[in-house]
Amino acid sequence: MKIGVVGLGLIGGSLGLDLRSQGHQVLGMSRREETCAEAIARGVVDDASVNPALLTAAEVVFICTPLAAITPTVEQLIPYLTPATVLTDVGSVKTPVVEAIAPLWSNFVGGHPMAGKADSGIAAAELALFASRPYVLTPVATTPIQAVAVVEEIARSLRAVVYHCQPEEHDRAVSWISHLPVMVSAGLIAACMSETNSGVLALAQKLASSGFQDTSRVGGGSPELGVMMARYNKRELLRSLQQYRHNIEALIDLIEQEDWIALEQQLELTQMARHQFNVKNGV
Numbered sequence: 001m002k003i004g005v006v007g008l009g010l011i012g013g014s015l016g017l018d019l020r021s022q023g024h025q026v027l028g029m030s031r032r033e034e035t036c037a038e039a040i041a042r043g044v045v046d047d048a049s050v051n052p053a054l055l056t057a058a059e060v061v062f063i064c065t066p067l068a069a070i071t072p073t074v075e076q077l078i079p080y081l082t083p084a085t086v087l088t089d090v091g092s093v094k095t096p097v098v099e100a101i102a103p104l105w106s107n108f109v110g111g112h113p114m115a116g117k118a119d120s121g122i123a124a125a126e127l128a129l130f131a132s133r134p135y136v137l138t139p140v141a142t143t144p145i146q147a148v149a150v151v152e153e154i155a156r157s158l159r160a161v162v163y164h165c166q167p168e169e170h171d172r173a174v175s176w177i178s179h180l181p182v183m184v185s186a187g188l189i190a191a192c193m194s195e196t197n198s199g200v201l202a203l204a205q206k207l208a209s210s211g212f213q214d215t216s217r218v219g220g221g222s223p224e225l226g227v228m229m230a231r232y233n234k235r236e237l238l239r240s241l242q243q244y245r246h247n248i249e250a251l252i253d254l255i256e257q258e259d260w261i262a263l264e265q266q267l268e269l270t271q272m273a274r275h276q277f278n279v280k281n282g283v
Contacts, residue, residue, distance in 0.1 A: 060085070089110060098138060112136040112138070
């Protein structure tokens with residue numbers, strides 16, 4: 001199969017590596033000639049160009065650009081695609097993307113592979129990035145069944161775990177387990193940096209170990225990605241942040257009141273609840 005990948009960063013590059021390893025012909029597109037050359041040199045794609053005409057032969061095209069660029073990218077591609085071409089994206093917010101693109105392209109399937117790492121760019125691309133990770137598809141009533149089947153087959157070939165849901169359900173769910181953690185983690189780092197005693201701050205920075213690394217990791221990620229999450233999933237992120245604020249205030253009250261029994265009971269509940277989420281080996 002000839003598969004196009006637009007946006008040759010971590011996700012697009014990793015897709016290219018996996019798809020080529022399975023024998024697909026991968027055609028890449030990037031804004032920069034240098035990225036195209038690097039993608040070819042690394043074996044991420046068979047060919048790459050800044051010219052969308054390269055994708056004319058593609059049967060499926062993955063849009064792996066930042067959220068703000070997804071719709072403009074599709075509009076740029078449309079003159080070069082055949083009506084049978086299946087389009088899908090990898091954006092972390094689905095409702096605005098699906099609402100914008102479904103009227104433009106009937107064979108569009110919203111998608112979100114929930115995989116990644118701290119590093120970004122094509123240099124960070126790796127084989128099997130999506131293995132055993134959730135891959136969410138968000139077809140709507142007008143999405144052709146065959147288009148969904150094509151994208152699902154590719155996602156399963158990546159050894160991802162495929163889920164189907166409505167775009168709105170996806171956005172509310174990821175606000176809790178993806179977008180809220182980014183903001184909470186960023187707030188944690190900012191709170192630590194607000195320490196006014198420079199000696200204490202320097203000591204804290206030296207003593208920071210695995211616990212701080214775990215809770216601060218996503219807050220130290222791409223600022224652009226964090227802004228896009230907030231901008232495009234504003235309503236659901238605000239809902240989750242407000243509930244989080246309520247829970248923090250409740251913990252503050254328990255500590256101020258020195259109600260250690262109630263605090264321990266709350267921590268026991270959260271200890272048990274954590275394992276109901278998709279955490280691996282207690283990590």
